[in-house]
Amino acid sequence: MLTIEGLHLHQDNLTVFKDLNAAFKPGEFWAVVGQNGVGKTTLLQTMAGISQPRQGRVQVAGHNLFELDIAARAQQVSFLLQDQEPCLAFSVRDAVGMGRFPWRSKKQQDQAITTAALETCGISHLADRSILKLSGGERRKVEIATCLAQQSDFLLLDEPLNHLDVVYRQQILKVFAEYSQQRCVVMVCHDLEVIKHHCSHVLMLMANDCYLAGTSATILNQTNLDQLFDARSE
Amino acid sequence: MAVTGKLLGQWWFWLLLMMLLVVASLTVGTVSVPLTALFNPESEYFNIIWQLRLPRIINALLVGGCLSLSGLLIQNLVKNPLADPYLLGVSGGAASVQLMVILIGLSWSQHGLFVAGFVGSLLATLLLLKLSYEGRIRPDKITLNGVVMAFGFAAFISFMLTTASGQQIKSMMFWLMGDLSYAQPNVLMPVLLLISVVALFRRHRALDLLARGELFAIKSGVNAHRINLLVFIITALLTSMAVAQAGTIGFVGLIIPHLVRMMAGYQHRQLIPMCLLVGACFLLAADTLARTVMSPLQLPVGIFTAMIGVPVFLWLNRRV
Numbered sequence: 001m002l003t004i005e006g007l008h009l010h011q012d013n014l015t016v017f018k019d020l021n022a023a024f025k026p027g028e029f030w031a032v033v034g035q036n037g038v039g040k041t042t043l044l045q046t047m048a049g050i051s052q053p054r055q056g057r058v059q060v061a062g063h064n065l066f067e068l069d070i071a072a073r074a075q076q077v078s079f080l081l082q083d084q085e086p087c088l089a090f091s092v093r094d095a096v097g098m099g100r101f102p103w104r105s106k107k108q109q110d111q112a113i114t115t116a117a118l119e120t121c122g123i124s125h126l127a128d129r130s131i132l133k134l135s136g137g138e139r140r141k142v143e144i145a146t147c148l149a150q151q152s153d154f155l156l157l158d159e160p161l162n163h164l165d166v167v168y169r170q171q172i173l174k175v176f177a178e179y180s181q182q183r184c185v186v187m188v189c190h191d192l193e194v195i196k197h198h199c200s201h202v203l204m205l206m207a208n209d210c211y212l213a214g215t216s217a218t219i220l221n222q223t224n225l226d227q228l229f230d231a232r233s234e
Numbered sequence: 235m236a237v238t239g240k241l242l243g244q245w246w247f248w249l250l251l252m253m254l255l256v257v258a259s260l261t262v263g264t265v266s267v268p269l270t271a272l273f274n275p276e277s278e279y280f281n282i283i284w285q286l287r288l289p290r291i292i293n294a295l296l297v298g299g300c301l302s303l304s305g306l307l308i309q310n311l312v313k314n315p316l317a318d319p320y321l322l323g324v325s326g327g328a329a330s331v332q333l334m335v336i337l338i339g340l341s342w343s344q345h346g347l348f349v350a351g352f353v354g355s356l357l358a359t360l361l362l363l364k365l366s367y368e369g370r371i372r373p374d375k376i377t378l379n380g381v382v383m384a385f386g387f388a389a390f391i392s393f394m395l396t397t398a399s400g401q402q403i404k405s406m407m408f409w410l411m412g413d414l415s416y417a418q419p420n421v422l423m424p425v426l427l428l429i430s431v432v433a434l435f436r437r438h439r440a441l442d443l444l445a446r447g448e449l450f451a452i453k454s455g456v457n458a459h460r461i462n463l464l465v466f467i468i469t470a471l472l473t474s475m476a477v478a479q480a481g482t483i484g485f486v487g488l489i490i491p492h493l494v495r496m497m498a499g500y501q502h503r504q505l506i507p508m509c510l511l512v513g514a515c516f517l518l519a520a521d522t523l524a525r526t527v528m529s530p531l532q533l534p535v536g537i538f539t540a541m542i543g544v545p546v547f548l549w550l551n552r553r554v
Contacts, residue, residue: 048453074455085447086313086373090500098443102455150454 001025002047002065002077002154002184007056009039009046016042018209020056026153029180031195031216032188033228034205040188041082043205044156047186048079060154074102078150080143082158082188089130092123092142099149117149120175122168136163144172148179155179157187161194173198196220204228243498248511252295255515259291259522264530293417294521294535295514297476298486300427302513304472305487306494306505307434307465310445312380313373315495316551318488319355319473322380325484326387327358328470328477329410333394344420344478351474358383359466371448371462391482412483412536414521423475430468431506437461438502445500483517483536485543490516492550 002024009017016039024030032040045051047058049065058065060076068076078099090098096117100110118124121141126134131142140163147155157176161169176185177198186203189195195202195216202219204212206228212219241247260283261267267287271277301319308324309317319325331354332347340346362383366376391410434441440461443451451458476483490513491505497512498504520538527533 050449050452070452070457071455074453079453081447081449081453085449087446087450088310088313088315088495088500090442090446094442094499094501095446098439098446098450098454101439101443146454 002058002060004043004047005057005059007043007046007053007058009042010051010054011039011042017205017211020205020209020211022203022213024154024184024186026182026184027180028184028201029177029199030184030186030201030203031199032186032203032205033190033192033195035207035229038205038207040205041158044079044158044186044188047154048077048156049073050079071102071104074150074152076152077154077156078147078152080147080155080157080160082162084139084143087131089132091127092129092131092134093118093127095131095142096123096145096149099146099151102150102152113151114149117145120148121145122171137165137168140164141168141172144175148175153183155183155185157185159188159190161189161191169194192220192225243504243508245504245507245511248508248515252511252515252518255518255522256291256295259294259518260287262522262526263287264525264532289419290414290417290521291518292419293414293479294518296419296423296427297414297417297480297483298490298513298515298517299510300423300472300476300513301483301486301517302490302494302509303427303430303434303506304469304476305513306491306509307469307472308487309491310441310502311371311462311465311469312376313445313447314377315492316488316547317377317380318485319469320482320484320487321384322362322377323383323385323387324355324358324362324380324469324473325477325482326384326391327361328352328355328474329482330354330387330390330394331357332478333391337394337398344418345422347478348420348422348475351478352471353474355470355473355477356467358387359470363466410481411534412481412539413534414480415525415532415534417479420475420479423479426471426475427510430472431510433464434468434502435506437464438506441465441502442500445502481534481536483539485539485547486513486517489543489546489550 004020004022007020008015032043034040042051046053052066065073093114097110097114100113118127121144123141123145126138131139144160164172173194179185199216202216204219204224212224261269265282267279267282271279272283274280304319308319308322309315328351332350335350362376362380363371365379366372395410440456443454443456444458444461448458491509494505494508494512498508521535524535524538525532
């Protein structure tokens with residue numbers, strides 16, 4: 001289980017959210033929703049161990065996330081970044097294989113898992129291409145495959161559907177749903193239809209440090225959505 | 235063509251080529267020397283080989299390896315294949331402090347210059363990082379800041395050379411142009427180079443991940459701050475050793491890592507040994523040309539690397 005307790009989220013020196021509490025368990029597919037700038041990305045970065053909170057705790061499997069060895073942390077939590085960083089021209093296969101770094105496992109095992117991740121994401125045919133020669137959508141698939149190859153217990157996805165076409169969105173959402181059967185997926189998403197159909201739980205971050213956490217069925221009602229967007233949702 | 239491409243990506247091919255270049259470099263020059271003189275103390279050429287050519291060859295190999303490897307590291311650091319310690323001012327920082335140490339009269343010894351150069355390149359790298367750090371290193375900022383710093387150091391070196399006395403200038407000009415004529419082999423250099431290579435090679439997978447992006451590396455389980463620190467120190471060390479031996483030789487650190495990536499791919503398991511070998515071969519070939527094309531006049535090797543480097547840089551800049 002991954003829990004956040006009394007978490008304050010900061011962007012630079014600005015506090016964007018105060019006193020957030022939630023628990024994420026294997027078998028759950030969470031959506032994090034909220035208006036722009038409310039701290040969704042910062043929350044995921046904190047849960048991934050990238051940015052340390054000034055107040056509050058993140059615990060994973062009973063350990064303080066920030067006291068874990070950095071490789072052990074990556075074994076527990078994988079994170080899909082919202083934006084791609086500038087990088088050098090690795091092949092797709094090598095790039096996806098980097099997801100195996102925290103495991104220090106045997107080369108053959110790493111190769112088999114990498115191949116499986118490429119197939120799951122439907123990018124086996126791109127395996128030998130440079131990641132710099134891919135379209136935005138193809139590059140997104142590579143990043144998702146890298147996270148899948150990491151095989152961590154908690155998969156954190158920051159707007160994973162960006163750049164993806166309609167057909168592929170459905171395919172990859174099924175992959176996330178399957179992944180969440182054994183493990184836990186937490187996805188920042190703005191598409192309420194997607195959340196209704198695919199996510200079991202919702203964390204709704206609202207103005208004035210208010211939030212709601214629970215099953216999709218209980219959270220996604222008109223009253224809460226009105227409060228979230230401060231206007232009637234279609 | 236495919237066979238040639240495959241051959242160029244093999245480390246043993248470059249090792250073989252290096253041996254051939256060493257043999258060629260031993261024999262050609264102002265005076266043509268037969269190879270048989272190598273182990274014949276009675277030969278009139280024996281001293282030319284052992285006291286002039288072999289030390290210069292060893293220096294060219296070591297300096298080439300150091301520059302190429304530091305180019306690879308700095309390109310990884312700034313995520314830009316067009317970066318190089320010369321272009322980003324790291325070499326300039328080393329040369330500036332070394333020149334100051336000489337002018338003040340603190341040290342002329344090789345070890346003294348190594349230390350001075352190390353301090354200079356470390357300070358230049360730290361300044362570069364300080365100016366380019368906003369929560370994390372900004373690759374776009376670091377490149378621009380580095381180029382401007384390189385100009386600043388070049389101006390500072392020119393100022394010191396202009397204001398120094400005539401006798402001092404003569405022996406110091408090579409810092410600005412890059413020249414292997416004055417260098418004597420230093421036993422510390424191969425030892426530190428070997429330690430650096432081993433330290434880097436042990437972390438080749440982490441370096442791969444860092445080349446994919448700093449945030450990516452951190453979230454994938456790499457202690458990016460520790461690896462970056464190691465990379466800074468080794469870059470500064472390799473650059474300072476190269477500058478102490480041969481002045482500021484440009485473009486080796488730029489061209490070689492890029493060419494090696496084209497030949498051997500992007501994984502540091504291959505890149506580290508290949509950069510070392512190809513960089514060594516390149517500088518030895520360039521230095522052999524520098525001392526033979528206008529023989530008996532010996533040209534500074536930096537002129538040759540720049541003549542090759544500038545068009546290659548412009549070509550690469552179109553491709554990247």
